[in-house]
Amino acid sequence: MSRFIPQTPMGSAPVARARLQSLLEYDRSLISHADLLSVLREEIFALIGRHAVIDANKVHFMVVRGNTASTLTVDIEVPFRVRPTATRYAHDGENAFSYP
């Protein structure tokens, strides 16, 4: 019976329109920060590298864009081994937990 009811199938254009709007908004906002992700990657890597010996191959940056903001996922394997220059923090830790 449904065959005789004029069908107005759900078109795909609204999906395209929504994708396009979100995309353009993002593209425009990005223009002044074209390399933001690269800069963040470099600085975060350097920051952690100051304290721990990290392997560049075990660093993973990923970004997923939402409607109004992006989620940056940073996955870095930090070994137990710390840099000698970072021992200051280890001492602070010892002091905090040791008894006189």
Added chain:
Amino acid sequence: MGKVIVVTSGKGGVGKTTSTAALGAALARGGQRVVVVDFDVGLRNLDLVMGAERRVGFDLTNVVQGTAKLSEALLKDERLDALYLLAASRTRGKEALTEDGVAGVISELRDQFDWVVCDSPAGIERGAMLAMRFADEAIIVVNPEISSVRDSSRILGLVDTRPLKVETGGRLDKHLLITRFDPVRVARREMLSVDDVREVLPVPLLGIIPESEEVLRASNLGAPITVCGRESAVSRAYIDAARRIKGDWIEMTVPAKDKSRFTKWLGGRAA
């Protein structure tokens, strides 16, 4: 070691990106490990056709410049496990892609994938030359329309001379993919026929893709046509073409006139 295929045409808007996505997805569905690479720096669109635009962080240029690892720039398809995308940069200029840098990335991709499908930018400038530079095979996309055939003829000459494989004495396999083919208009002698096109472009035929509304729908939804329009004639034509790339022998069929809605309605009623 994987094979590198460049999808090229000279002229813009003939269906390079649609074909790259469709063939890549069809190969991946057939169990092959595939990466599709966008070489259209500044005007990337493969991410949109693949529906991955929200997840593009690092791109080909980042990897070439060493500001990101390849594994960070490779985006896994959300529908097919064996399919990956390497996006082009939207902002940095073409100059950022050096030939040596691209060579390194392609070599890494060859190790990881069975097929590396490179979506060439339109034109015959640096980007298009870089996209074909490391190819083992070329797919020339052409519409049955004189300007497209002429531009493809020009591209054919470049494909015969520019790739590294040719320069070093190797042979580069070429395939012709005719897209936006309208059997009704060909029957009415309003459109160049397959033979007309092949007369100018004497290259083994990979497939004939019929003109279809499904292509726009797939693009709107952000999915390769071979994923979201499985039952359509276009999808079937691309799946056959992908199997021919793999080396299977599939009989070539020239798309026939589509059934009218009335015939379909009758057919549907009888079923």
